[in-house]
Amino acid sequence: MARGFDIRRFPGFAGASWAVLAFLYLPLVSVVVYSFNANRLVTQWAGFSWKWYGEVARRPEIRDALSLSLRLAATATIFATLLALGGALGLTAMNRRGSGLALALIGAPLVIPEVVSAIATLAFFVLIDLPLGFNALLLAHTAFCIPFALLPIRARLNEIDHRMFEAAVDLGASRWMTLRRVTLPLLGPGIMSGALLSFIISLDDYLISAFLGGPSTTTLPVFIFGMIRNGITPAVNALSTLLLILSVVITSFSYYFGQKRRLS
Amino acid sequence: MTSQSFPGRGPRWASAPALAFLVVIVGGPLILIFLYSWLSRARFGVGISWTISTDGYRKVFIEDALDGTTRLNAQYLRIIGNSLLLAAITTVATLVVAIPMSIWMATRAARFRSLLVLAVTIPFWTNTLVRTYAWMLILRDNGIVNNRLVGWGIFDQPVKLLYTNTSTLIGLVYTFLPFMVLPIYSSAERFDFRLAEAAVDLGARKRQVVARVIWPNLRSGVIAGVALVLVPATGAFLQPELLGGGKSLMIGNLIQQQFAASRNWPFGAALSIMLLLVVGIVLVISRLVGHRSTAPSLVA
Amino acid sequence: MGNLSIRSVSKQFRAPHGGATLALDDVSLEIAANECFVLLGPSGCGKTTLLRCIAGLENPDSGEIWLSGERLDTEPPFRRKVNTVFQSYALFPHLNVADNIAFGLEMDGRKRRDCDAAVSEMLRLVNLEGMDKRVPNQLSGGQQQRVALARALAKQPDVLLLDEPLAALDLKLRRSMQFELKALQARTGITFVFVTHDQDEALALGDRIAVFSEGTIRQVGTPRQIYDEPASRFVADFIGETNVLPLIRHGDAVEVAGQLQPASSVIGATDSDAVALCVRPENVRIDPAGALSATVSSAAFLGSIMHYSLTLGDGTMLRMNLAADATEQPTVGSSLHVSLRHLRAVGP
Numbered sequence: 067m068a069r070g071f072d073i074r075r076f077p078g079f080a081g082a083s084w085a086v087l088a089f090l091y092l093p094l095v096s097v098v099v100y101s102f103n104a105n106r107l108v109t110q111w112a113g114f115s116w117k118w119y120g121e122v123a124r125r126p127e128i129r130d131a132l133s134l135s136l137r138l139a140a141t142a143t144i145f146a147t148l149l150a151l152g153g154a155l156g157l158t159a160m161n162r163r164g165s166g167l168a169l170a171l172i173g174a175p176l177v178i179p180e181v182v183s184a185i186a187t188l189a190f191f192v193l194i195d196l197p198l199g200f201n202a203l204l205l206a207h208t209a210f211c212i213p214f215a216l217l218p219i220r221a222r223l224n225e226i227d228h229r230m231f232e233a234a235v236d237l238g239a240s241r242w243m244t245l246r247r248v249t250l251p252l253l254g255p256g257i258m259s260g261a262l263l264s265f266i267i268s269l270d271d272y273l274i275s276a277f278l279g280g281p282s283t284t285t286l287p288v289f290i291f292g293m294i295r296n297g298i299t300p301a302v303n304a305l306s307t308l309l310l311i312l313s314v315v316i317t318s319f320s321y322y323f324g325q326k327r328r329l330s
Numbered sequence: 331m332t333s334q335s336f337p338g339r340g341p342r343w344a345s346a347p348a349l350a351f352l353v354v355i356v357g358g359p360l361i362l363i364f365l366y367s368w369l370s371r372a373r374f375g376v377g378i379s380w381t382i383s384t385d386g387y388r389k390v391f392i393e394d395a396l397d398g399t400t401r402l403n404a405q406y407l408r409i410i411g412n413s414l415l416l417a418a419i420t421t422v423a424t425l426v427v428a429i430p431m432s433i434w435m436a437t438r439a440a441r442f443r444s445l446l447v448l449a450v451t452i453p454f455w456t457n458t459l460v461r462t463y464a465w466m467l468i469l470r471d472n473g474i475v476n477n478r479l480v481g482w483g484i485f486d487q488p489v490k491l492l493y494t495n496t497s498t499l500i501g502l503v504y505t506f507l508p509f510m511v512l513p514i515y516s517s518a519e520r521f522d523f524r525l526a527e528a529a530v531d532l533g534a535r536k537r538q539v540v541a542r543v544i545w546p547n548l549r550s551g552v553i554a555g556v557a558l559v560l561v562p563a564t565g566a567f568l569q570p571e572l573l574g575g576g577k578s579l580m581i582g583n584l585i586q587q588q589f590a591a592s593r594n595w596p597f598g599a600a601l602s603i604m605l606l607l608v609v610g611i612v613l614v615i616s617r618l619v620g621h622r623s624t625a626p627s628l629v630a
Numbered sequence: 631m632g633n634l635s636i637r638s639v640s641k642q643f644r645a646p647h648g649g650a651t652l653a654l655d656d657v658s659l660e661i662a663a664n665e666c667f668v669l670l671g672p673s674g675c676g677k678t679t680l681l682r683c684i685a686g687l688e689n690p691d692s693g694e695i696w697l698s699g700e701r702l703d704t705e706p707p708f709r710r711k712v713n714t715v716f717q718s719y720a721l722f723p724h725l726n727v728a729d730n731i732a733f734g735l736e737m738d739g740r741k742r743r744d745c746d747a748a749v750s751e752m753l754r755l756v757n758l759e760g761m762d763k764r765v766p767n768q769l770s771g772g773q774q775q776r777v778a779l780a781r782a783l784a785k786q787p788d789v790l791l792l793d794e795p796l797a798a799l800d801l802k803l804r805r806s807m808q809f810e811l812k813a814l815q816a817r818t819g820i821t822f823v824f825v826t827h828d829q830d831e832a833l834a835l836g837d838r839i840a841v842f843s844e845g846t847i848r849q850v851g852t853p854r855q856i857y858d859e860p861a862s863r864f865v866a867d868f869i870g871e872t873n874v875l876p877l878i879r880h881g882d883a884v885e886v887a888g889q890l891q892p893a894s895s896v897i898g899a900t901d902s903d904a905v906a907l908c909v910r911p912e913n914v915r916i917d918p919a920g921a922l923s924a925t926v927s928s929a930a931f932l933g934s935i936m937h938y939s940l941t942l943g944d945g946t947m948l949r950m951n952l953a954a955d956a957t958e959q960p961t962v963g964s965s966l967h968v969s970l971r972h973l974r975a976v977g978p
Contacts, residue, residue, distance in 0.1 A: 076430065076433060076434065078430070079430040079431070079433060079434040080434055082427065082430050082431060082434070083430065083431040083434045083435065086427055086431050086507070086511075087449060087450075089504070089507075090449075090450070090453045090504075090507065090508075091449075091453070093461065093464035093465055093467075093468060093504070094453070094456070094460075094461070094464055096464060096467060096468060096474055097460065097463070097464045097467060100467065107472070108467065109467060109470075109472060109473055109474055109477055110472075110477070149347055149348035149351060150348060152340075152344040152345055152346075152347055152348055153344070153345040153348035153349070154340075154345075155340025155341070155344040155345070156340050156341065156342050156343065156344035156345025156346065156348075157340075157345055158340055159340055159341060159342040159344075160342060160345075168345060168349055171349060171352050171353065171356070171357075172348065172349075172352060174352070174356050174357075175352075175356055177561055177609060177613060178356070178360070178606070178609070179561075179562065179564070179565025179582065179605055179606075179609065180562075180565065180567065180582075181565055181567045181582040181585050181586055181602075181605075182363070182565065182585065182602045182605060182606060183356075183359070184586075184589075185363070185585060185586070185588075185589040185598055185599075185602060186359035186360055186362060186363040186602065187355070187359045188589060189359065189362055189363060189366060189589075189595065189599075190358050190359035190362050192377070193362060205355055206355065208351070208355075209351070209352060209355040209356050212348060212351075212352065216348075227720065229716050229717075229718070229720035230720055230722060232687050232714075232716070232720065233714070233716055233720040233721075233722070234722075234733070234737075235686075235687065235707045235708065236685055236686075236687065236707060236713055236714045236716075236782075237708075237713065237733050237734035237737055237781070237782075237785065238707075238708040238734055238737035238738055238785065239708065239733075239737045240708060240737075243737060245340070247733070247736075248722060249340075251722075251724040251725075252722075252723070252724055254724070263455070266455050269457065270455075270457050270458055270459075272458070272459050272568060273567055273568070273586070277589065277590075287457065287459045290459055290460075290463070291459060294463055294466065294572065298466065298467070298470075302463065303467070306457075306460040306463060306464075309457045309460050310456060310457065310460055313452070313455055313456040313457050313460075314452055314456065316455070317448075317451060317452050317454075317455040317456070318448070318452070320455075321448050321451060325444070
């Protein structure tokens with residue numbers, strides 16, 4: 067056997083991995099870089115400029131779309147997190163069969179292709195005469211955010227030492243007090259992480275929002291999609307960069323809470 | 331007697347609101363779309379008419395010509411075939427890249443490892459539209475790649491990169507790569523590489539170590555990863571829409587068109603049911619081959 | 631106040647795939663007020679189940695538990711004047727030391743700011759002054775143990791239940807905590823019910839000990855009674871070290887390693903259910919006039935004692951302990967005569 071044999075060393079794996087990381091990040095970097103391009107021709111570099119960010123800030127329809135997306139994401143996050151929190155707590159009291167069925171239902175939005183969810187929900191809302199717009203968006207967004215909010219809450223709930231609850235009961239806590247003073251504070255990082263994921267997922271959605279928003283309720287991704295369709299301008303890059311920064315910041319936060327969850 | 335229920339367990343009714351909500355908002359539409367797939371098209375305008383019909387499914391295979399004759403229609407079958415093919419290639423491509431990468435990540439020092447996980451997780455949660463758009467910027471006629479190719483004099487004319495099957499494929503691989511890496515990595519991370527050393531100690535060659543010791547431990551992650559890529563890739567919409575243009579349609583675009591442009595709801599519903607069937611088959615198979623269902627830890 | 635009466639308590643656990651284990655089988659115990667009572671036994675013997683039944687974390691299938699003349703087992707846990715120090719402490723990680731200690735007081739309806747005096751008193755009691763703002767994972771194992779103790783004592787329970795509270799500590803710390811716990815028990819006058827599988831701990835701490843095995847109590851007594859007068863082979867074997875020899879009766883005589891001895895020289899030899907002979911290694915004495923001849927097969931120095939393995943004429947192995955500073959120490963391979971003191975016939 068060769069000298070210095072190490073089963074942890076696979077020649078070429080490191081190179082391949084760095085190449086993959088480059089593949090993942092270079093496209094994003096190019097969007098960011100060209101968002102500072104002074105030239106109206108998007109990919110012909112003509113010096114550094116902030117002007118496209120200025121344009122993004124000035125256009126009222128972008129501000130409207132952004133504010134709608136943020137409001138929608140925030141509201142859907144609150145509803146989804148509350149429903150997921152109740153769901154996770156209730157699941158602990160179910161038997162195997164019951165919780166299996168409940169989890170299949172909660173996980174359904176994860177496996178149903180988005181295009182099917184979009185058209186099916188559209189048909190459903192048309193049938194029950196629910197007008198398209200913010201409320202329709204809120205219902206649909208809440209539904210597909212629930213599984214993302216539930217995952218970290220449930221993981222955290224399973225990690226809590228059951229003696230914590232016994233200690234609370236032993237010290238005289240009622241069921242409600244145990245929930246309020248022990249369970250919820252200990253679930254804190256899981257709830258936070260679930261809420262952040264919901265927020266990102268709501269902000270990420272294009273297809274469902276395009277179908278359910280109707281003509282007048284345009285979320286930011288739907289607006290960007292329209293801009294791309296009308297011809298790529300550097301303003302798209304600037305807007306995309308802003309959305310990118312938002313995603314990275316929220317993901318990092320969620321990751322931080324996830325780590326905290328694991329360490330404690 | 332005191333309540334027998336375990337302290338800290340929530341009351342069962344706590345999940346009722348979430349479950350009731352999902353039954354209505356997810357279950358309702360699914361049942362409806364199944365119904366619609368067996369109804370016929372409204373004679374005028376949008377929607378359906380409440381008469382039972384197999385037209386939705388029939389249209390997938392058969393074309394009614396204006397002169398009243400019928401013939402086999404390969405147009406939609408070709409799109410469905412294209413979807414399955416692109417999804418399959420995407421799955422294989424991401425798998426080939428993800429296995430070495432996961433093993434490499436899992437064998438790094440703990441601190442660096444968690445940084446690498448974050449590095450793969452960030453694109454996963456980054457806006458899909460923006461990520462797909464980035465490739466338009468790179469691949470279009472006067473995009474970043476063509477500018478270089480022409481600028482360096484390699485080609486006189488820009489090469490047609492965007493609006494091909496290849497550009498759709500790049501977009502799919504790019505979007506779904508983290509879906510493959512993360513579950514395989516989480517299997518690899520759990521693997522105790524001292525076992526591989528023990529195998530080497532017992533006289534196994536490196537190839538044998540990989541085949542007999544490492545692979546069985548990655549298996550559950552690979553099965554989860556395949557399901558996680560194959561399912562959404564088959565139903566993809568944004569990548570073929572933006573990167574494939576009209577040249578590389580997938581079933582997702584076809585369904586979308588039936589509800590947005592062509593307005594044939596029963597046909598769109600039938601296509602949706604067929605897509606759901608494919609998804610269901612993939613999930614059932616992955617359940618059956620994966621002896622233990624390992625919930626992939628997509629959430630950090 | 632604080633005497634516990636456990637009357638015919640039984641508890642069965644059903645395994646998920648049929649089958650059941652009897653964790654407590656008709657257990658009855660009287661624990662006096664102000665007593666430090668130890669439940670001792672191997673793991674899985676039911677001692678923790680009994681503790682949890684007293685705390686109200688489990689409900690007995692049958693039987694009753696009474697505290698100070700009042701029925702306890704029908705009360706919900708939060709109405710019992712009983713608190714628990716959990717194994718590995720179960721401190722709330724999201725609360726600091728002071729808030730952990732105040733938790734139980736707040737559950738009684740007191741405002742947090744009214745608890746400060748009680749909290750500082752408790753911190754003083756367990757020697758943790760100045761630690762009130764720390765959170766549990768900034769504390770050492772011994773400190774966490776003290777917080778758990780303070781948290782349970784703050785409620786001024788009539789009975790304090792301690793579930794292997796020292797198991798996670800290293801040996802030295804464990805020894806010093808045993809003395810502290812004993813002193814604390816004497817000072818507070820609270821009844822302690824202490825679960826352990828460590829016989830040294832039981833002997834050091836207990837006013838009385840109940841030895842458990844497979845859901846039943848095998849013997850109750852003071853540490854000295856349990857050690858010197860084990861009621862059964864199980865107890866003799868479980869507490870300290872012991873030589874177990876077969877009991878063979880020949881009319882009025884008992885055969886010990888091939889030698890006949892009058893039954894009157896063996897304690898309990900006339901009991902009909904006696905099945906074995908027990909003798910502690912320290913009761914094996916070198917005695918030139920002794921009836922048993924033996925060869926020394928190995929010797930080990932254990933600090934304060936010398937430990938010998940002897941082979942008797944009929945091949946029986948016998949362990950013998952001598953004080954390490956005893957003048958006469960046999961060499962390995964040498965032959966000698968021994969006599970057995972306090973030879974005792976015991977039940978199974």
